Amino acid sequence: DAGITQSPRHKVTETGTPVTLRCHQTENHRYMYWYRQDPGHGLRLIHYSYGVKDTDKGEVSDGYSVSRSKTEDFLLTLESATSSQTSVYFCAIQARLDYEQYFGPGTRLTVT
Amino acid sequence: ELKVEQNPLFLSMQEGKNYTIYCNYSTTSDRLYWYRQDPGKSLESLFVLLSNGAVKQEGRLMASLDTKARLSTLHITAAVHDLSATYFCAVDMGNTGNQFYFGTGTSLTVIP
Numbered sequence: 001d002a003g004i005t006q007s008p009r010h011k012v013t014e015t016g017t018p019v020t021l022r023c024h025q026t027e028n029h030r031y032m033y034w035y036r037q038d039p040g041h042g043l044r045l046i047h048y049s050y051g052v053k054d055t056d057k058g059e060v061s062d063g064y065s066v067s068r069s070k071t072e073d074f075l076l077t078l079e080s081a082t083s084s085q086t087s088v089y090f091c092a093i094q095a096r097l098d099y100e101q102y103f104g105p106g107t108r109l110t111v112t
Numbered sequence: 113e114l115k116v117e118q119n120p121l122f123l124s125m126q127e128g129k130n131y132t133i134y135c136n137y138s139t140t141s142d143r144l145y146w147y148r149q150d151p152g153k154s155l156e157s158l159f160v161l162l163s164n165g166a167v168k169q170e171g172r173l174m175a176s177l178d179t180k181a182r183l184s185t186l187h188i189t190a191a192v193h194d195l196s197a198t199y200f201c202a203v204d205m206g207n208t209g210n211q212f213y214f215g216t217g218t219s220l221t222v223i224p
Contacts, residue, residue, distance in 0.1 A: 042116075042200055042214035058211060059154075060206075090154065100145055100157040101212065 003027045004104035006025040006091050012110045019078040021107050023091030025071075031094035032074040033101060034058075034066060045088065049074055081111045114139050115146035116203050126223050128190050133218045135184040135201035138144045142179045143204035145212065148197045155200065159186075177211055 003026035013019050025033060031050055035043040045058030045064040055066050063085060065077045078085055088108050092101040115138040125131050133148040135144070146158040159168040161177035161184060168175050172195065174187045184201055198219045 009135065035214075040216060042216045043202075043212075044214070045211055059114050059213070098143060098160075098162055099162050102157065103147075103155040 001005075004091060004093055004102060006089075006104040006107050008107060009105065010108050012112060013081050014112055015082060016023065016080050019081050021076045021089055021091075021109070023074045023076070023104060025093045026078075027095070028071055029091060029093045029095050031069075031097075032068065033094070034064075034074065034076045035092065036060065036085075037090060038087050040068075044063040046076065046089075074091045078109075081109075083111050085109065086111045114141075114203065114205050114213045116201065116213050116215040118199075118201060118218050120218060121216060122219050122221075123159050123187075124221045124223060127192055129183055130190065133186040133188070133199055133220075134205075135186070137182050137184075137213070139182075139205070140179070141182075141203045141205055142177075143176050144184045145202045145204070146175050146184070147200045147202065149200065150197050150218070158199075159181055172198050188220075189196045193222045193224060196222045 005024045007022045031049040034046040036042045044060045046064050049055045049068045067075045088106050090106050091104040094101045117136045119134050144161045147155040148158050149155045160176040164179040166177045172189045175183045198217045200217045201215045205211050
């Protein structure tokens, strides 16, 4: 257990509604990441953070925004959910560059 | 754009047999990671490979990295049923934060 929790664990929402997923860590690590996992694509990086208020885009950032106002929390927001955002979302933390990333339990999001 | 290719995508093997999973990537990197994922679960870190020629072993699994060939291998020795899972390689391309690019995964089934 790497001290990472994600909430909610499951969510069903309608197209066009805003959705926020939360990642919380107890390890006080600097680096945090949001990925999505889809069949045939492995995991793809959405956004990442290298410190409080320091974030950057990943490979598939369109339609997503993030915020990190505290070290322990990294929020992922879908401003207006679409069916193509139906996926499993994983948060990850990393103590230092060159270390492995540790993954949270995941959030299964369904957009109807 | 970085591409990470794993093969095979699906692997069914008998207990006691040996096999190798390959991870090829398209651009220069000397940081590669292997993960395991059980169905419906999160990702578990297996190996961290940080230099050309790096070799790591844990139980029946051995991973190696050839940065010149842009190739990593995950070798399975005398497979057992408990090794059934999906295995992912991830290549790091980041500077300010580790931007992992994942392969599509290899689904391994070990048959008694």
